[in-house]
Amino acid sequence: MSLKKISRRSFIKQSTFVGASVALLPSKMSAVKDSSLKLRLGVIGTGLRGQWMTHLCMLRGDVDIRAICDIDHEMINATLNIIKKSGNKPPDIYKKNEHDFLNLVNRNDIDAVYIATPWEWHHEMAVAAMKQGKHVGVECPAALTVNDLWDLVNVSDKENKHCMLMENVCYRRDVMAVLNMVREGVFGELLHCQGGYQHDLRDVKFNDGKQPYGGGLEFNDKGYSESKWRTQHSINRNGDLYPTHGIGPIHTMLDINRGNRFVHMTSTASQSRGLNKYIIDQGGLNHRNAGIKFKLGDIVTSVIKCSNGQSVVLSHDTSSPRPYSLNFRVQGTEGLWMVDNNSIYIQGLSKEEHRWESDEDYLKQYDHPLWKKFNKNAAGSGHGGMDFFILNAFVEPLKRGLKPPLDVYDAASMSVISPLSEKSIKLGSAPVKFPDFTRGKWKKNKPIFGLNTDY
């Protein structure tokens, strides 16, 4: 089992290797005011995602990476090179075995760890770090089962350590502008939202064992990068395997855990065809992987009901040929925005009655203050600038001893969609209840995301 990891692939397609893009970036991306404040960080998981975030940390100037951990020596070396090239002191290395991360989290000279390992390791690593007094930033999802999510919450509460989900799409420029519009009341009272992960991952799940995307039909031991571990989830599980990109922005717009909460959910999966078809189309009926059965339905649709009444539709669609889309729709009593046609309609504001208009002017008008402030810092940081923001939201508050804007309850209520969807599908689309990870605190907690001037 390797610790290679990259959560999102587009940056690497644009800039084949990490070093190439360093030159394109501003030399200092930190939002720090007091230059004496630094966050002392350990990085667990130095696959492609870990390398990219390490690179962004180096650009900031306020993150001191003291230690890195992976079992893949090639990935460790690549990360070391990024740190060396930046002129920073080389970190200590933990690469002995799968549990060497326990030695990293045990150090006394780090404040926090960033975890970018395969999904199945997130819970164990986050809990170990918090028990050793470290704050945690964890890639999505935070854990894979309801019990493990409760464990994260309980450990975070007991140890008084933050556990932040590194969900970068919460900071996408368009959804931040729409969040702004929601808060300004442009949509009236929210009624219905949609989101989803609609991304053809076939060439992520299969490659030639030498490059991260495509070129072959290998995975697991013979694969490279994500195919080493991600593909197996499609064999073992039927559900919404990757809900947080779609639900993250909706979660903040609906004030989930802060005056509102997810109550129940149903999930329905289509038949499973795409991955098997891909193998046969590329490798023929006699390919040794042609007989593999994938449990994952090609299209999984979940519908969530909120305590304040709203409905949310979430899609997971990663095994079919299709354009990328996170499927966003935000609808209230005054109108709606839909990302797939880049359109909006607001009663009384839109020029023509019952006609879509381009969302362009609205997105400009309601551009979020954080984007206005940090636009230049974000440029080139990956995923349209979102990666700057999510890292900034992790580093800035922690180095000041403050709370990050996404907390352990948010990590849990977003990540729990996966196990709940698996359960609902197993039960023939039966509605399943969301645990209240806040234990009632959602009733009094106030929104914090996107309301700070610095992160």
Place this chain on the structure above:
Amino acid sequence: MSLKKISRRSFIKQSTFVGASVALLPSKMSAVKDSSLKLRLGVIGTGLRGQWMTHLCMLRGDVDIRAICDIDHEMINATLNIIKKSGNKPPDIYKKNEHDFLNLVNRNDIDAVYIATPWEWHHEMAVAAMKQGKHVGVECPAALTVNDLWDLVNVSDKENKHCMLMENVCYRRDVMAVLNMVREGVFGELLHCQGGYQHDLRDVKFNDGKQPYGGGLEFNDKGYSESKWRTQHSINRNGDLYPTHGIGPIHTMLDINRGNRFVHMTSTASQSRGLNKYIIDQGGLNHRNAGIKFKLGDIVTSVIKCSNGQSVVLSHDTSSPRPYSLNFRVQGTEGLWMVDNNSIYIQGLSKEEHRWESDEDYLKQYDHPLWKKFNKNAAGSGHGGMDFFILNAFVEPLKRGLKPPLDVYDAASMSVISPLSEKSIKLGSAPVKFPDFTRGKWKKNKPIFGLNTDY
């Protein structure tokens, strides 16, 4: 209770009264080859929809309307005028009371009845007609409860009389082209479809009692046209009240009742705000209708699972300000079409990988043979030509003693979505099973819709 009815409003907005548009239409719209064949018809329900369909019947030249029925004398007179203006013999009139339709269906000189009354009368009238040996064309939905739909099916089977749902959207030009593409295998194996009725009906549900659309907040006895009966359904019921426009085309593409069937469904409703807000926004907090409680959730989302594996998402969204959209999406193992951005992506055909392209050329290339043949006849017939086709699909086979392309099982499996969605919502989004109205015949029945050269 009035029998006024218009199922779809747009035609009247374009041509304030029916007479005005007659002049715009070709004088002969029948597809008939043998001019001696005529369908002898009774029309029950002469509201705006009934008048429009009467007008189209007159244009065809192969429909002999022998009798009309309504309890609203103004509507009866308007219909009489349409028939007189066309130069045809005036029909007999049944207008004594709510049950005078029983005398109409009892006549010996009619072959079929067309029913365009308020929803709650469809079942009773259709059953009475079939029991008197008449075929039936009924506007949507065919009935409102599972029991009444079984009754329709059982009576149709026993009396050997057809009961066709007059779902015109099945014949929309774009969806017919997409149906053609589905059958040509362009999308590969279908995985997932979407549809829905997303139509701001607030000014249909409330008017000034003198005009069909808006201008006031009246309904029931004080309302006009649809507000006389349709609004009350939003007070009494929470579910997908009008599923057939959205599901009709999907139903044919998925070969439902013909090799495939709907297995189960979940429905989730958002809170109910739009209708109450409309009254208060227009009439103030002290308006006498401001205190009315509407059960209907503003947005109702249903997810259907098919026996062949596909998932279907259906929306009902009629109480909010929004552009009209039937929400179509058709997705298979090779690509997908989506109506809201008029876009398509087909692996290997689309020019750029993972990029939407306009659906325009595809819709032209795969234009359905029926549209190529009848394009001129359909022009101006209402709802973009669909009304010509749905009437044609009713008249042509019946006058020749053949089966219409949408049968009583189709009427039942489309209409049953309403009561099933109400049940699912009542049970907290529990999955509810679809009855098999075909009693197993779906396994052997072959597709017929859109496969005939004449209708």
